[in-house]
Amino acid sequence: MSVETPKPKDYKSDLKPIWCPGCGDFGVLASLYRAFAELELDPAKTVIVSGIGCSSRLPGFVKTYGFHTLHGRPLPVAMGVKLANPELTVIAVGGDGDGFAIGIGHFPHAARRNIDITYLVMDNEIYGLTKGQVSPTSAVDHKAPTTPWGNLETPINTLAFAVACSASFVARGASFNTKALTELIVQGVEHPGFSFIDALSPCVVFHNTQDEWKNLVTDVAPDHDVADRTQAFDLALRGGFSLGVVYRERRPTLNERYAQLLGAAKTSDVDAMLDAFTAREGVAMGGPAAS
Amino acid sequence: MLCASSVRGWSLGFANDGRRTLAARRPRSSGFGAAAGDDHEGALVARHSVVIRLAGESGEGVISSGDILTQAAARGGYWTQTFRTYPAEIKGGPCMYQVRMGDRKIYSHGREVDLLVCFNQEAWDLHHDALGSEGAILYDTGVDIPDEYAERARPVRMEQLAKELGGSLRAKNMVAVGAVSGVIDFDTAPIEELVLRRYAHKQGVADANIAALHAGEAEGGDLSGALAIVDPVEVEEDRVLMSGNQALALGAVAAGLDYFAGYPITPASDILEWLSAKLPQTGGITIQCEDEIASLSSVLGASYAGAKAMTATSGPGLSLMSELLGLAGAAEIPCVIVDAQRGGPSTGLPTKTEQSDLAHALYGGHGEAPRVVMAPVSVADCFWAAVDAFNFAERFQVPVIILTDQGLATRMEVIERPDTSAVDRWPRVTAEGIAAEDYKRYEYTEDSVSPMGIPGQPSGQHVATGIEHDEYGNPGYTPEIHVGMQRKRWAKLDPLADGLANHVHHGEEQPEIAIIGFGSTYGSVREAVERAADEGLSIGMFYPRVLGPFPVERVREFTDNARRVIVPEVNFTGQLARLVRGECGISVDGRAKSDGLPFTAEDIYELIVVQEVTA
Structure with a gap:
């Protein structure tokens, strides 16, 4: 039986995006549809987990399973989904505020655990949903409602941060370059491990950087060695407008490690476990033995 | 000869040979069935239960003595219940381990101490007030016991005998346990068995420990047998010895736990540790997260993916989880949260007991999110509360909070072995078999429980969300939607009320x-x-x-x-x-x-x- 190859529009839900006209997130969403079609993902076996913010409304616009969680919490929720069912393709999405302000504490742990999920951040260097305040990726001196005299803080270099945190796939795309972004999402989903994709996605209402960014972006140099972590860190530190894969490393995912552990553990059940507590036997005090 | 009547209330008689006399006397006045005299007027006054309190510096053998005694009592066929206090620091600081054992079922740890064992001076200073009017005292040589207690206090050469016979100071616990055994007339056979088992491949160490035990037994001198406990009734039934934390963990496994995530916190860490070792043996996953927020977040993710999921924490962790409780309530995600309460507010009393999270469990978080709050009443009930909690969570698609506390979580209790064949597992209503075009994740139904699409099911796609939503899960903020959904979310719980x-x-x-x-x-x-x-x-x-x-x-x-x-x-x-x-x-x-x-x-x-x- 021949199965028809899915089309990007097959992943579109009936909900109309709530984003402002011209929002970069449309480009990211379009890239996601295309990537899903290219990967021929089964919508019933795909879960998109998001936080809170404009971009975190994305799961509603896709026909897969979705979980719109709390501000800053998509990564640990996505981890639970993936650990509970390794068969699922799990994508976490959110904005720069969600991921690098309130939720940044989860990033290093998701990265070092190498959970096999793709984390797609729509980075507009601003808080859009709450109308334009600075975010952790806003430039120094940027003037916004909460920084009327200019931003006093140094922005987070998200790519360098990801490399430093042991993310095993680090890339940057842009909403205005959907072809390349689609390809990055495909690679991120296919990569076994924690894939971080920072997608430049301008907020045209509160911080319209679209034209500026279009002029700044370049492709990652073809001779860049994505397997060299030092080179990756160096590239990331030199500035944020190189589009492409910055770093890639294959190491066991948490699911793989856990599968190994489960394979090695002896099999038991609650009755056998209760036996160990039999009063007449003199139960073992202290911690139980792992075996 | 000792003058038995010279101290107020000190009515235990001692003969010259140091063995207990058989004189008829009234039991202690507390009236809690301490002495068999209740039933056998004039007969040998052996006690139905005895309360032993061991006290000293953390790290000098108090806890191991208590553990050995508890284990031996359980092995010997007694009902047992313990109560511990310990400092919030790892090394040093006063700690206490109380063991109550008896031939009849025990419901509490007891108050008046029958036998106080002081490992150091501070132990005496802190705990002599807890002594019953007839309470006896054993103390390491060097502890200064006031004259008025001299008659019922005997020195035990803990350090000296441990070094001489046990080979090292670590054998102090065996000397202490031996001394206790002598006073309560407890057969040391179960203790020896435990020692032999523990040091099965180190005969020398086992022999030294047993020598220390027997040396300790003789140390009570004329107090030997003064607090004799009646022999336990031989029973056929299976009994187990465990803590509240362990019972909860086992109950969760019995309920079908698939996924556990937690963050270390006193007094709940035992659950995380025990499940880290044991859950993989059933094919389940246990993970230590970066904080309590991640713990409950991942539990919600796992449950959303169809797993039976749980976390365990104490008050500070529950505070961090409050926002997620709201999400679980609004998005209708089943989950179980154990809160082993400790003294608050803030960091409070990490190692002491309190029941001060009730209001937080019931109402904590913004915006009136439904949840079920349970409170098991005993170690045995902890097992069944875990089973019930999963059933309630799965059937009603709500978070269920189980409130224990430091006392219940950490006390060891001999209980009847839970009958796992009586465990009933209530399934979750899912989107299985529902056509995609008919599927509504948050459908209004007769019992307000809607079918939950589980990723992998071909027709159950939806977005679970904490934003107010219509029956499909699409955001919606109309008065009709909000009122309808709040009513639905709370009405689910009616069968529980x-x-x-x-x-x-x-x-x-x-x-x-x-x-x-x-x-x-x-x-x-x-x-x-x-x-x-x-x-x-x-x-x-x-x-x-x-x-x-x-x-x-x-x-x-x-x-x-x-x-x-x-x-x-x-x-x-x-x-x-x-x-x-x-x-x-x-x-x-x-x-x-x-x-x-x-x-x-x-x-x-x-x-x-x-x-x-x-x-």
Whole structure:
């Protein structure tokens, strides 16, 4: 039986995006549809987990399973989904505020655990949903409602941060370059491990950087060695407008490690476990033995 | 010869040979069945239960002595219950381990100490007040015991014998346990068996330990047998010895736990540790997260993906989880959260007990999110509470909070082995078999429970969300949607308010003196109620196992004839009393205490009787 190859529009839900006209997130969403079609993902076996913010409304616009969680919490929720069912393709999405302000504490742990999920951040260097305040990726001196005299803080270099945190796939795309972004999402989903994709996605209402960014972006140099972590860190530190894969490393995912552990553990059940507590036997005090 | 009557209340007689005399005498005045004299007037006064308290510096063998004694008592066929306090620091600081053992079922840890074992001076200073009027004392040489106690206090050469016979100071515990065994006339065979098993491949160490044990046994001198405990009744039934934390973990496994995530916190870490070792043996996953927020977040993710998922924490962790509780309530994601309460507020008393998270469990978080709050009353009940919690969570698609506390979580108790064939697992209603075009994740149904699409099911795609939503899960903020959804989310719980929960009742159905409590105070209250009933008072107790939704009708019925409704609880502001007043509209005599220690049966008895006498 021949199965028809899915089309990007097959992943579109009936909900109309709530984003402002011209929002970069449309480009990211379009890239996601295309990537899903290219990967021929089964919508019933795909879960998109998001936080809170404009971009975190994305799961509603896709026909897969979705979980719109709390501000800053998509990564640990996505981890639970993936650990509970390794068969699922799990994508976490959110904005720069969600991921690098309130939720940044989860990033290093998701990265070092190498959970096999793709984390797609729509980075507009601003808080859009709450109308334009600075975010952790806003430039120094940027003037916004909460920084009327200019931003006093140094922005987070998200790519360098990801490399430093042991993310095993680090890339940057842009909403205005959907072809390349689609390809990055495909690679991120296919990569076994924690894939971080920072997608430049301008907020045209509160911080319209679209034209500026279009002029700044370049492709990652073809001779860049994505397997060299030092080179990756160096590239990331030199500035944020190189589009492409910055770093890639294959190491066991948490699911793989856990599968190994489960394979090695002896099999038991609650009755056998209760036996160990039999009063007449003199139960073992202290911690139980792992075996 | 000792003059047995020279100390007030010190009525144990001692013969010259140091063995207990057989003289007839009244049991202790506490009335909690301490001596067999209750039943056998004039016969040998061997006790039905004995309360032993070991005290000293953390790290010098107090805890291991208590563990050995508890284990040996259980192995010897006694019912046992323990109570521990320990410092919040790892090395140093005073710690205490109380073991109550008896031939009859024990409901509480006891108050008046029959035998105090002092590993150092501070132990004496801190704990001599807890001694019963007849309480005996064993102390390491060098501890200064006031003259008026000299008659019932005997030195034990713990350090010296440990070094001489046990080979190292670490054998102090064996000397102490031996000395205790001598005084309570406890057969040391189970202890020797335990030692031999532990050092199965180190015969020399085993021999040294046993030598230290026997040397200790003789140290009590003329106190030997003074607090003799009756031999245990031989029973066929299976008993197990475990803590509340362990019982919860086992109950969760029995309920079908697939996924556990937690963050270390006193006094709940045991659950995380135990499941880290054991859950993989059933194919499940245990993970230590970066914080409590990640723990509950990942639990919600796992449950969303179809797993039975749980986390365990204490008050500070529950605070961090509050926002997620709201998400679980709004998005209707089943999950179980254990809160082993400790003293608060803030960091508070990490190693002491308190029941001060009740209001937080019931109402914590913004915006009126539904949840079920349970409070198991004993170690055995912890097992069944975990089973029930999963069933409630899965059936009603809500977060279920199980409230224990430091006392219940860490105490060891001999209990009847839970009958796992009686474990019933209620399934979750899923989108299985529903056509995609008909599927609505948050559909209004007769019982307000909607089918949950599980990733992998071909027709159940939806977006689970904490934003207000229509039946499809699409964001919607109209008055109709919000009112309808709030009603739906809360109406799911009606069967729980209406009798599905197995509340615990003991004593008269509609007593004149009605006691309402929750959780760990059950055992002490039960012993006090039984004593008061024996003395002719019309009394009964009601312990809701599910406090949210609150069993309003059951409590009203129970208190219908009451002239006093006493509400004992271990917190400062009287949270349960306020709940009963508010929910049932009845006036209650709130008796809250917050000294970091559990109620004893004597405390409760005084609450009941002193009022009766002065009334």
